[in-house]
Amino acid sequence: MICEYIGDRGSGDPGAKLMKYRQLGDVRLRRVVESILTSPVSEMFEDAPRELWEPHFSWLCPDALDKDSWQIHMPMQSYIVQTPHHNILVDTCVGSDKRLPLRPHWDRADHSAYVRALNAHGLRFEDIDYVMCTHLHTDHCGWNTRLVDGSWVPTFPNARYIFSRTEYEYWKKNPTAVYEQNVLPIVERGLADMVLGSFDLNEFVNVEPMPGHTPGHCCINVRSKHEHAVITGDLLHSPIQCVYPEWRNVWDWDKPQGAAARVSFMERYAETDSLICTIHFPLPSVGKLRRAGKSFRFRFDEHDW
Numbered sequence: 173m174i175c176e177y178i179g180d181r182g183s184g185d186p187g188a189k190l191m192k193y194r195q196l197g198d199v200r201l202r203r204v205v206e207s208i209l210t211s212p213v214s215e216m217f218e219d220a221p222r223e224l225w226e227p228h229f230s231w232l233c234p235d236a237l238d239k240d241s242w243q244i245h246m247p248m249q250s251y252i253v254q255t256p257h258h259n260i261l262v263d264t265c266v267g268s269d270k271r272l273p274l275r276p277h278w279d280r281a282d283h284s285a286y287v288r289a290l291n292a293h294g295l296r297f298e299d300i301d302y303v304m305c306t307h308l309h310t311d312h313c314g315w316n317t318r319l320v321d322g323s324w325v326p327t328f329p330n331a332r333y334i335f336s337r338t339e340y341e342y343w344k345k346n347p348t349a350v351y352e353q354n355v356l357p358i359v360e361r362g363l364a365d366m367v368l369g370s371f372d373l374n375e376f377v378n379v380e381p382m383p384g385h386t387p388g389h390c391c392i393n394v395r396s397k398h399e400h401a402v403i404t405g406d407l408l409h410s411p412i413q414c415v416y417p418e419w420r421n422v423w424d425w426d427k428p429q430g431a432a433a434r435v436s437f438m439e440r441y442a443e444t445d446s447l448i449c450t451i452h453f454p455l456p457s458v459g460k461l462r463r464a465g466k467s468f469r470f471r472f473d474e475h476d477w
């Protein structure tokens with residue numbers, strides 16, 4: 173169901189909320205922010221010496237990097253792809269009440285601000301038709317479920333949940349608290365559809381495997397009327413990776429493969445009109461890739477949405 177009001181800027185309706193979107197052909201892209209995480213640089217990059225960052229302080233600081241505390245800032249957020257027929261939620265952040273003792277800052281956290289942000293777009297849990305996860309890490313599948321009377325139940329009761337079979341099989345063999353809280357309850361209720369390889373959900377949305385960060389990590393392509401956007405999941409965490417895509421990421425399952433995927437992604441999309449929709453770059457988190465000598469830069473979207 174398409175929401176009944178689209179309260180974008182300048183609608184003239186004093187009752188409309190000012191939640192904005194980005195039009196892409198016949199599709200609307202929306203962002204739902206759960207929180208902004210601050211994390212030490214050393215917990216994200218294996219070897220990224222400060223002197224390599226310093227020439228870029230002028231455009232990285234303060235939004236992407238706090239150079240004094242030496243920490244990066246990363247939004248936790250979802251995208252909503254609104255086609256003429258469906259509301260598709262891509263990545264579902266950390267969620268509320270999750271038992272995450274290895275991540276004390278997220279353990280049993282109250283992230284109900286996410287629900288209010290979703291509602292501000294005119295959407296309820298029931299309005300989501302599909303949930304897609306680029307991968308099954310803590311901060312990308314949390315709202316798949318919510319805690320009701322001591323049990324984890326699907327948050328989006330009318331949705332089919334689209335998982336990469338490769339990703340699902342990996343976590344099934346290596347189960348974690350995240351798998352047990354966010355994935356298993358969906359599969360047990362028969363709400364999951366497993367997909368393998370490149371998969372077209374419909375004429376607008378395609379799942380593209382891009383392994384490295386995790387075995388079944390995917391990017392989500394959105395196409396309409398010759399326009400293209402790609403939701404990158406955790407292929408990228410900070411705009412500094414446009415300058416140094418070869419840097420190894422602490423959280424990559426296969427570090428050389430993760431780095432190679434970033435390098436080839438930069439080559440593929442540099443100087444194109446493709447809208448790069450990251451999860452963790454500072455807001456608005458989306459933009460286009462441009463060449464800068466032998467390297468690349470991220471030019472943030474001029475739209476305020």
Ligand SMILES: [Zn+2]
Binds near residue numbers: 452
């Ligand atoms: Zn992430």
